Amino acid sequence: MAENIDLVETAESTKTYLGFWIYIMTDCILFASLFAVYAVLHNNTNGGHSGQTLFSMPYALAETLILLTSSFTSGLTILAARRNNSKKVMLWMAITFFLGGLFLFLEVKEFNHLIQTGNSWRVSGFLSSYFTLVGTHGLHISIGLIWMAILVFFIFRNGLSKKTIKGLTLFNLFWHFLDVIWIFIFSVVYLMGHVGL
Amino acid sequence: MIYFAGILGLLNVSAFKHDIIQNVGVAVMGLSAIFAILIITYMKKWKWLFTEWLTSLDPKKIGLMYIFVAVLMLLKAGTDAGMMRLQQSISVGNNQGFLSSSHYQQIFSAHGTTMIFFAAMGLMFGLINIGVPLLIGARDVAFPFLNSVSFWLFVAGMILLNTSLAVGEFSGAGWLAYPPLSELQFSPSVGVDYWIWSLQIAGIGSLLSGINFIVTILKNRAKGMNLMKMPMFVWSVFGSMTLVVLAFPILTVTITLLYLDRFLGMHFFTAGGGGNPMMYVNLIWAWGHPEVYILILPAFGIFSEIVATFSKKRLFGYTSMVWAIWAIVLLSFTVWLHHFFTMGSGSDVNGFFGIMTMVIAIPTGVKIFNWIFTMYRGRINFSSPMIYFMGFILLFSIGGVAGVLLAVPPVDFQLNNSLFLVAHFHSMIVSGVLFGYFAGITYWFPKIFGFTLKDIIGKYAAYFWIIGFIFAFVPLYILGIMGATRRMNHYSNDLGFQPLFIVAGLGVGIIGLGLFMQVLQIFVSIIKRKQLQDKTGDPWNGRTLEWSIKSPAPEYNYAILPEVKYRDQFWEDKQIRYKMTKKQFKNFNVPKNSYLGLVIAFLAFCVGFAAIWHILLLFIFGIVGILIAIIYRSLDENTLKMITFDDLTQEDKLRLKGSN
Numbered sequence A: 001m002a003e004n005i006d007l008v009e010t011a012e013s014t015k016t017y018l019g020f021w022i023y024i025m026t027d028c029i030l031f032a033s034l035f036a037v038y039a040v041l042h043n044n045t046n047g048g049h050s051g052q053t054l055f056s057m058p059y060a061l062a063e064t065l066i067l068l069t070s071s072f073t074s075g076l077t078i079l080a081a082r083r084n085n086s087k088k089v090m091l092w093m094a095i096t097f098f099l100g101g102l103f104l105f106l107e108v109k110e111f112n113h114l115i116q117t118g119n120s121w122r123v124s125g126f127l128s129s130y131f132t133l134v135g136t137h138g139l140h141i142s143i144g145l146i147w148m149a150i151l152v153f154f155i156f157r158n159g160l161s162k163k164t165i166k167g168l169t170l171f172n173l174f175w176h177f178l179d180v181i182w183i184f185i186f187s188v189v190y191l192m193g194h195v196g197l
Numbered sequence B: 001m002i003y004f005a006g007i008l009g010l011l012n013v014s015a016f017k018h019d020i021i022q023n024v025g026v027a028v029m030g031l032s033a034i035f036a037i038l039i040i041t042y043m044k045k046w047k048w049l050f051t052e053w054l055t056s057l058d059p060k061k062i063g064l065m066y067i068f069v070a071v072l073m074l075l076k077a078g079t080d081a082g083m084m085r086l087q088q089s090i091s092v093g094n095n096q097g098f099l100s101s102s103h104y105q106q107i108f109s110a111h112g113t114t115m116i117f118f119a120a121m122g123l124m125f126g127l128i129n130i131g132v133p134l135l136i137g138a139r140d141v142a143f144p145f146l147n148s149v150s151f152w153l154f155v156a157g158m159i160l161l162n163t164s165l166a167v168g169e170f171s172g173a174g175w176l177a178y179p180p181l182s183e184l185q186f187s188p189s190v191g192v193d194y195w196i197w198s199l200q201i202a203g204i205g206s207l208l209s210g211i212n213f214i215v216t217i218l219k220n221r222a223k224g225m226n227l228m229k230m231p232m233f234v235w236s237v238f239g240s241m242t243l244v245v246l247a248f249p250i251l252t253v254t255i256t257l258l259y260l261d262r263f264l265g266m267h268f269f270t271a272g273g274g275g276n277p278m279m280y281v282n283l284i285w286a287w288g289h290p291e292v293y294i295l296i297l298p299a300f301g302i303f304s305e306i307v308a309t310f311s312k313k314r315l316f317g318y319t320s321m322v323w324a325i326w327a328i329v330l331l332s333f334t335v336w337l338h339h340f341f342t343m344g345s346g347s348d349v350n351g352f353f354g355i356m357t358m359v360i361a362i363p364t365g366v367k368i369f370n371w372i373f374t375m376y377r378g379r380i381n382f383s384s385p386m387i388y389f390m391g392f393i394l395l396f397s398i399g400g401v402a403g404v405l406l407a408v409p410p411v412d413f414q415l416n417n418s419l420f421l422v423a424h425f426h427s428m429i430v431s432g433v434l435f436g437y438f439a440g441i442t443y444w445f446p447k448i449f450g451f452t453l454k455d456i457i458g459k460y461a462a463y464f465w466i467i468g469f470i471f472a473f474v475p476l477y478i479l480g481i482m483g484a485t486r487r488m489n490h491y492s493n494d495l496g497f498q499p500l501f502i503v504a505g506l507g508v509g510i511i512g513l514g515l516f517m518q519v520l521q522i523f524v525s526i527i528k529r530k531q532l533q534d535k536t537g538d539p540w541n542g543r544t545l546e547w548s549i550k551s552p553a554p555e556y557n558y559a560i561l562p563e564v565k566y567r568d569q570f571w572e573d574k575q576i577r578y579k580m581t582k583k584q585f586k587n588f589n590v591p592k593n594s595y596l597g598l599v600i601a602f603l604a605f606c607v608g609f610a611a612i613w614h615i616l617l618l619f620i621f622g623i624v625g626i627l628i629a630i631i632y633r634s635l636d637e638n639t640l641k642m643i644t645f646d647d648l649t650q651e652d653k654l655r656l657k658g659s660n
């Protein structure tokens, strides 16, 4: 158990890491565009509700804390992987998956609530951009969940190898990135919406 | 609003009903496809096609397939251009011409979209695929499989666009589909959705290619080739791909939002409901202006290689060229507003963007002077690539001066949306982008096929293109000043436009001759390939690494990876009568073929088609299929094959023996 996995990077894996970083950057630009759109449209309520009346701070805060915790637990998978402890890796993965799933569930519930109370995306430019920005983040989270499931399957089947550890590292990058994006969503959409900026 | 309706969504019989001209188009395309299929079957070439080409991960082959598709699209969109020119030459006064206004709208939209996304981008990615690995002394790109996915997504987008000819109709909202016209309220048919999804699919392919080539350039260079020793073509691709990575996500977002407006009834760009159509115009040009530099930078790079090679001189001002490229990359994000000076920004904002636009002309001017200084006192070989280059310098400078003129906001208020603008951007994009890629194809053709193109026919082709261009577009500058607006399918007789329109029509005929010559050139060269054979691997007395290996280049490019000390390594080697140093041959891996790129692109096509026609089941099938394909690929441990000494070409073996 104690032997550490050799993490020396091969030429191939540095390429993958660089490529993935660049991909993350393109995703950053994608979100930046959506934020810009939200910034332009967030006052265009078209006679409907504004963020001030629609968003509940405690709810958004709960979502934030759940996602932050999941980021932490997903970081722990890497530590466990370094020690070549595949059981721990799977445990932390399971917890991360659960937290991510819970986050997604809360988000869908919030969306559903908004739609049920007559505040769907068809009401105003503000709501269109809200649903799209937050929904795109949610879509990324769903992809992350699928990715996690596949990784766990791999580790379960093949144990920890260079390949699975590479996958784990890339996944972590992705997941932390989504965390950062959410911090921005929390600040720009919920906090600023709450104070009516 | 209909989200999903039944098994077939919105698709029904009326989607297949067209007028006579469209039917002819569909028939021509359908018959050519059937003809091609029959020929391949008759010659029993399916297996060969599948194993040697369609599933290949060799970037040279992928590059060739890009160019093949792009040339088809060039011919198709060129036909569109011919139809528009014919219409405008005859549709005066009482004569309505042969195109209805709605059909005319679809034609200019299809022409612009096809030319930019499938002709120009295809030629560009084709040449990048062929050139970059060879020029940096590499065996492959960083992610060969991803490269094939990119290519097939490009093809899927292309097929989707052309499907609109037979099933439904294409967008009539111009090549950039400005709202509110492109919103459901004013464009209720599926046309705009076809536009959105063919760009979306091809655009994602481009984005992936952008990532792939940046990593290739940063990680796969030959030993000793530091950044400042890279050939100028590689620098220009680096700049262009950086722009792809920065700009294409904006396109993805913008057209997705337009689709959400149309499909889910959102209000991003609608005129009412709290939407903001101006925001679309800003977003699309935040991608669109960089896009024109994405297309032109690699063409600049090709000209840099060609001018140095054919003048037998080192490229003048290498460092300033590099700076110019990165200045352009940076500045191209600061000028987008010059596309809509007239849309209410106020004079301060207009002034700023006008000045920035003039500033971006400076690095471009630096490059032009560098090329001219490279030629100065060179021993110039006026082969067809150089003819294209000379045509480029002439026409591009005219177009550039017109561009600087348009950058002055008060002038733009007069000329905006006129044919003057159309003449300007065609000057840039035909003489810059197309000529650059034509020259590049001629230049690298022998490295890929092992024989050169018959130069004399190439020269005729180049002259026809240049003269044809002058006839076709100089009248448009004049017409623009006379007040002729763009996108006009009919005008009144007393405006006096007709003579100039007829001249422009003749010009397109001459360009057509140029195209014919290019096709002829390929056929003649294939027939005479024995005489034209490139025995040395270095037909132009070249300077860069790719000319050090035999032609046609083998799948693995370099049996032994080269090492680099100088910028023009191969040239220096030739000066000192370079002898092979002793090097041990080591086995190496190249990627195996994979058909999954094809599969993923087919599924992406299904997703696009389903999204256009609101077919739920097909949509789910596509998405789930793509996921499964990706997972399947990542499970596959066995994606490489080994190249041993026995696999090398005869020539590589001899060379290795000689050096050992």
Ligand code: HEM
Binding pocket: B078, B081, B082, B084, B085, B108, B109, B111, B112, B113, B115, B116, B119, B120, B173, B174, B175, B176, B422, B426, B429, B430, B433, B434, B472, B485, B486, B487, B488, B508, B511
């Ligand atoms: C080969 C010679 C070409 C000819 C004769 C030609 C001709 C034309 C004509 C007649 C129009 C319509 C002008 C109008 O609005 O009335 C047009 C528009 C356009 N062309 Fe070309 N073209 C050529 C090549 C290209 C190339 C190579 C590209 C790009 C790579 C291109 C991109 C466009 C675009 C973007 C438009 C605007 C479409 C719109 O209004 O939405 N063209 N062209």
Ligand SMILES: [Cu+2]
Binding pocket: B288, B289, B335, B336, B338, B339
């Ligand atoms: Cu521009």
